[in-house]
Amino acid sequence: MKLRSVLVAxxxxxxxxIIRAAKALGIRTVQVYSAADADMLAxxxxxxxxxxxxxxxxxxYLDIAAVISAAKRADxxxxxxGYGFLSENGDFADAVVAAGLIFIGxxxxxxxxxxxxxxxxxxxxxxxxxxxxxxxxxxxxLADALEVTKRTGFPVMIKAAAGGGGRGIRIVNTxxxxxxxxxxxxxxxLASFGDGGLYxxxxxxxxxxxEVQILGDGKNVVHCFERECSLQRRRQKVWEEAPSFLxxxxxxxxxxxxxxxxxxxxxxxxxxxxxxxxxDETRQFYFIEVNTRIQVEHPVTEMITGIDLVEExxxxxxxxxxxxxxxxxxxxxxxxxxxxxxEDPRRGFMPAPGRIERLAxxxxxxxxxxxxxxxxxxxxxxxxxxxGKLIVWGEDRPACLVRLSQALEQLKIEGVPTxxxxxxxxxxxxxxxxxxxxxxxxxxxxxTEFAADGGRAAEVA
Amino acid sequence: MSKHEIRSPLPGTFYxxxxxxxxxxxxxxxxxxxxxxxxxIEVMKTFQEIQxxxxxxxxxxxxxxxxxxxxxxxxxxxxx
Numbered sequence: 001m002k003l004r005s006v007l008v009a010x011x012x013x014x015x016x017x018i019i020r021a022a023k024a025l026g027i028r029t030v031q032v033y034s035a036a037d038a039d040m041l042a043x044x045x046x047x048x049x050x051x052x053x054x055x056x057x058x059x060x061y062l063d064i065a066a067v068i069s070a071a072k073r074a075d076x077x078x079x080x081x082g083y084g085f086l087s088e089n090g091d092f093a094d095a096v097v098a099a100g101l102i103f104i105g106x107x108x109x110x111x112x113x114x115x116x117x118x119x120x121x122x123x124x125x126x127x128x129x130x131x132x133x134x135x136x137x138x139x140x141x142l143a144d145a146l147e148v149t150k151r152t153g154f155p156v157m158i159k160a161a162a163g164g165g166g167r168g169i170r171i172v173n174t175x176x177x178x179x180x181x182x183x184x185x186x187x188x189x190l191a192s193f194g195d196g197g198l199y200x201x202x203x204x205x206x207x208x209x210x211e212v213q214i215l216g217d218g219k220n221v222v223h224c225f226e227r228e229c230s231l232q233r234r235r236q237k238v239w240e241e242a243p244s245f246l247x248x249x250x251x252x253x254x255x256x257x258x259x260x261x262x263x264x265x266x267x268x269x270x271x272x273x274x275x276x277x278x279x280d281e282t283r284q285f286y287f288i289e290v291n292t293r294i295q296v297e298h299p300v301t302e303m304i305t306g307i308d309l310v311e312e313x314x315x316x317x318x319x320x321x322x323x324x325x326x327x328x329x330x331x332x333x334x335x336x337x338x339x340x341x342x343e344d345p346r347r348g349f350m351p352a353p354g355r356i357e358r359l360a361x362x363x364x365x366x367x368x369x370x371x372x373x374x375x376x377x378x379x380x381x382x383x384x385x386x387x388g389k390l391i392v393w394g395e396d397r398p399a400c401l402v403r404l405s406q407a408l409e410q411l412k413i414e415g416v417p418t419x420x421x422x423x424x425x426x427x428x429x430x431x432x433x434x435x436x437x438x439x440x441x442x443x444x445x446x447x448t449e450f451a452a453d454g455g456r457a458a459e460v461a
Numbered sequence: 462m463s464k465h466e467i468r469s470p471l472p473g474t475f476y477x478x479x480x481x482x483x484x485x486x487x488x489x490x491x492x493x494x495x496x497x498x499x500x501x502i503e504v505m506k507t508f509q510e511i512q513x514x515x516x517x518x519x520x521x522x523x524x525x526x527x528x529x530x531x532x533x534x535x536x537x538x539x540x541x
Contacts, residue, residue, distance in 0.1 A: 056529075191480065191482070342505065350507075353472055353504065380472075381471065381473040381503075381505055382473070382529070383505065384505055384506050385505040385506070
């Protein structure tokens with residue numbers, strides 16, 4: 001199958017990233033955009049750009065018919081969905097294929113199977129991947145839910161079967177709380193996802209979030225090792241690393257092998273991520289979910305393995321076999337990514353759209369800045385606040401942290417508040433240097449360490 | 462009698478109700494108290510509540526539900 005042109009069905013920094021990969025492979029690029037995004041960087045970089053609707057995502061980037069119509073008009077061979085928006089919508093993948101085009105990702109059936117959290121959990125169990133103790137699939141009544149907690153104990157999470165990405169989750173600490181929250185959670189899941197199905201999972205306290213990058217061509221599957229993404233605020237990742245440096249080698253091997261086994265069991269095609277919770281004390285890991293797309297934090301994996309994951313997605317979609325064998329993939333050094341958001345960390349992370357008055361991007365060995373920004377760009381208020389990602393590589397983690405601090409000093413974004421001061425403070429923090437953190441660490445740290453001086457110590461340093 | 466203008470503090474998308482399937486916070490002609498919610502502004506996927514800011518009668522909306530708004534744009538007027 002020939003892949004000579006691609007429609008980028010996304011926006012922001014990932015659209016820029018996809019266009020750069022396509023250009024490196026000599027693929028013609030067509031960028032879709034909403035009325036609010038006519039000035040975005042990806043539109044300027046693409047060979048062609050097509051407006052698909054008004055600013056509201058559901059009338060543009062989430063409008064399957066509008067995207068398919070643009071793809072047909074532009075006469076492209078393939079569609080890359082990026083992350084978010086339609087990237088994990090099985091019906092969109094089917095619609096792309098029905099239009100005679102290549103969807104750069106797994107099949108609609110695979111997206112639906114792995115996107116349903118209950119079905120994915122069953123797939124994981126069947127492939128021998130440990131799962132978090134919880135309900136055996138969906139639970140239909142409060143009585144069943146209470147029965148499950150006799151086994152798991154409290155606290156437990158009530159999760160929406162159709163949720164994901166940290167959405168549709170409630171934590172309850174007692175049976176009484178479960179009784180109040182269960183019906184509310186079901187109503188909320190029905191309203192948010194069109195599916196009121198729920199399941200229960202034990203809360204693993206003080207766990208790390210560790211995830212394995214996989215690549216499959218439908219026959220073979222390889223892993224590109226793991227990422228450590230425990231630094232989160234409101235279940236959104238803030239800072240990511242690769243590898244997860246404190247993982248014992250034998251645990252790393254088992255973890256990565258389990259992700260490959262899971263992906264192989266469904267004949268996975270494309271790039272994907274298997275997410276886990278890891279308990280440092282018991283050295284147990286537990287499957288959480290599979291993301292059937294490229295992830296925001298994919299560059300840290302690229303920095304330590306030398307594999308260009310987005311280029312690999314294009315090759316797989318074009319029908320090629322994997323260009324790498326497992327034996328060829330090795331970890332070299334350490335990488336950290338900081339998500340730079342248009343939010344004010346000193347004012348409760350209030351989002352702040354606006355005009356970029358000045359931009360100075362750090363350069364040098366081991367430094368990469370994936371961004372949607374340019375000087376004079378006006379950030380629209382209609383989409384998420386991610387402006388770019390600073391990714392830094394070093395020979396080892398201490399060297400990486402030193403280089404990261406230097407790069408964060410050189411990164412200047414003027415015009416809107418950003419999360420750069422937060423990252424400067426994190427990069428200088430002794431607990432971060434030790435790696436002593438878990439998924440609940442950052443929120444506490446923000447209330448104590450960061451609130452104490454508002455990140456000013458790192459500003460002056 | 463004077464008119465008080467309620468302005469959006471932020472650019473974003475204006476919503477007249479707290480969720481798609483619930484009634485609007487206020488309808489044209491309603492009386493408002495100072496801390497009554499009159500709408501939400503969605504900015505970068507987060508929601509900020511807009512309060513009337515004044516007590517008065519007969520609120521009149523100038524922006525439709527789900528319409529984009531600019532920072533400083535008048536969303537509604539209240540008679541005082």
